[in-house]
Amino acid sequence: MEYTNFGLDSWAMKTAMKTERPPAKSDQLRQRLVDLLAGDLAPHERLPTERSLAEEFAVSRLTVRRVLDQFEREGRVYRVQGSGTFASEPRIHKSVELTSFSEDMRSRGLRPGSLEVSCERIPAGADIGYALRISPSSQVLHIRRVRTADDEPMCLEHCYLPGDLVPDDLGPELHGSLYEVLSARYGLTPHRAEQTIKATVLDPDDARALGAPPFSPAFLVQRTGFDARGRAIERADSLYRGDRYSYQLTIYRDPQ
Numbered sequence: 447m448e449y450t451n452f453g454l455d456s457w458a459m460k461t462a463m464k465t466e467r468p469p470a471k472s473d474q475l476r477q478r479l480v481d482l483l484a485g486d487l488a489p490h491e492r493l494p495t496e497r498s499l500a501e502e503f504a505v506s507r508l509t510v511r512r513v514l515d516q517f518e519r520e521g522r523v524y525r526v527q528g529s530g531t532f533a534s535e536p537r538i539h540k541s542v543e544l545t546s547f548s549e550d551m552r553s554r555g556l557r558p559g560s561l562e563v564s565c566e567r568i569p570a571g572a573d574i575g576y577a578l579r580i581s582p583s584s585q586v587l588h589i590r591r592v593r594t595a596d597d598e599p600m601c602l603e604h605c606y607l608p609g610d611l612v613p614d615d616l617g618p619e620l621h622g623s624l625y626e627v628l629s630a631r632y633g634l635t636p637h638r639a640e641q642t643i644k645a646t647v648l649d650p651d652d653a654r655a656l657g658a659p660p661f662s663p664a665f666l667v668q669r670t671g672f673d674a675r676g677r678a679i680e681r682a683d684s685l686y687r688g689d690r691y692s693y694q695l696t697i698y699r700d701p702q
Contacts, residue, residue, distance in 0.1 A: 471503050471504060471505045471509075472503075472505060472509050472512075472513060474503055475499060475503045475505060475509070475510065475513055476513050476516075478499075478502075478503070479493070479513065479514075479517060479522075482533075483517075483522055483523070483533050487533040488533065489533050489534065489535045489536065490532050490533060490535075491532065491533050492529070492530045492531065492532050492533075493514075493523065493530065493531045493532065493533065495530065496510045496511060496514070496531075514531055518531075521534055521689060521692070522534055524689070534689060535598070535689065535690050536690075546623045546624060546625040546626070547593045547601060547603070547623075547684075548622060548623035548625075548626070549623065549625070551595045551600075554595075556595040556596050557595070557596050557597070558593065558594065558595060558622075558623070559593070559594040559595075559597060559621065560591045560592065560593055560594065560620060560621045560622075561591070561592040561594055561599065562590070562591065562592045562655065563589070563590070563591050563620050563621060564589070564590045564591075565587065565588070565589050565590075565615055565616060565617075565620060566587075566588050567585050567586070567587055567588070567609060567615075568585070568586060568588050569582065569583055569584070569585065569586075570582050570583070570584050570585070570586045570606070574586060574606045574681055577606075577670045577678065577681040578606065578608055578670070578678040578681050579678045580608055580678075584608070584609060584610075585609035585610075586606045586607060586608060586609055586681075587606070587607040587608075587609060587612050587615070587616070588604065588605070588606055589603075589604070589605040589606075589607070589616070589620060589624070590602075590603070590604055590605075591603045591605075591620065592655050592656065593684075598657075598690075599655065599656045599657045599658075599687070600656075600686065600687060600690060600691065601656075601684050601685065601686045601687070601691075602652055602655050602656055602684070602685040603682060603683075603684045603685075604682065604683045604684070605624060605680060605681070605682045606680070606681040606682070607628075607679065607680055608678070608679065611632065611634060611677070611679060612628070612632060612634075614631075624680075628679070628680075634673055634679045635673060635674070636671040636672070636673065636679065636680065637672055637673050637674040638671075638672050639669050639670060639671045639672065640669070640670045640672075641667065641668065641669040641670075642667070642668045642669075643665055643666070643667050643668075644665070644666045644667075644668070645663065645664075645665065645666075645688075646663075646664050646665070646666045646685070647661045647662060647663060647664060648660060648661060648662055648664045648685065648687075649661070652664075652685055656685070656687055658687050658689070662687075662688065662689065663688030663689065664685050664686060664687060664688045665685070665686040665688060665691060666683065666684070666685055667682075667683075667684045667685075667686060668681075668682070668683050668684075669681070669682045669684070670682075
């Protein structure tokens with residue numbers, strides 16, 4: 447007598463039906479927007495309207511709005527009241543390793559540069575002196591630069607170098623990599639760094655320098671670099687535009 451397991455066959459059929467079920471319309475909408483932002487739309491170009499997307503994918507405008515809300519939180523798009531939704535500038539991801547800004551940008555196929563470069567000698571003061579392990583009255587070389595990627599402002603950088611380690615004022619070389627200049631001219635090569643990253647906003651002056659709206663999000667990255675002899679050779683306070691920059695971490699879980 448032939449035996450058929452109807453319960454098992456029914457379960458298999460249901461499983462197959464679930465496997466073959468097409469993606470939800472909201473997922474199709476999301477993928478369509480991902481494709482648009484990846485290839486069809488340049489930064490600051492407007493996306494299709496909520497109404498047209500709702501009609502194209504036969505979903506409610508509330509569903510479209512929720513998907514766009516998520517894209518806005520991810521920094522993929524931005525909204526302008528009364529004008530629509532626009533493609534954001536691509537974010538530059540920064541992994542946690544000791545590189546200069548120039549090295550970081552070159553590794554991502556972008557051209558680093560500098561604007562509004564200034565250089566002066568000032569007393570270290572309490573905070574910078576503490577970071578560089580020198581007297582507050584000691585002289586430091588203060589370098590202020592707006593760092594660019596493909597000519598677009600990305601970072602407002604304040605670097606402080608101990609005056610006794612860097613006795614000369616640096617000139618046109620400051621438009622390039624500071625680490626390369628320090629290594630070539632003074633034999634100062636960063637070996638390790640202590641770094642803190644904080645969330646902040648741009649005050650009006652800093653926002654103007656970076657071409658961003660006042661009080662828009664930013665990263666404040668504070669770094670003290672040490673050479674192989676353990677000397678503090680650099681203190682840097684860098685403000686990165688939050689709409690164009692992010693940090694990417696690889697973390698591991700210890701086996702139990």
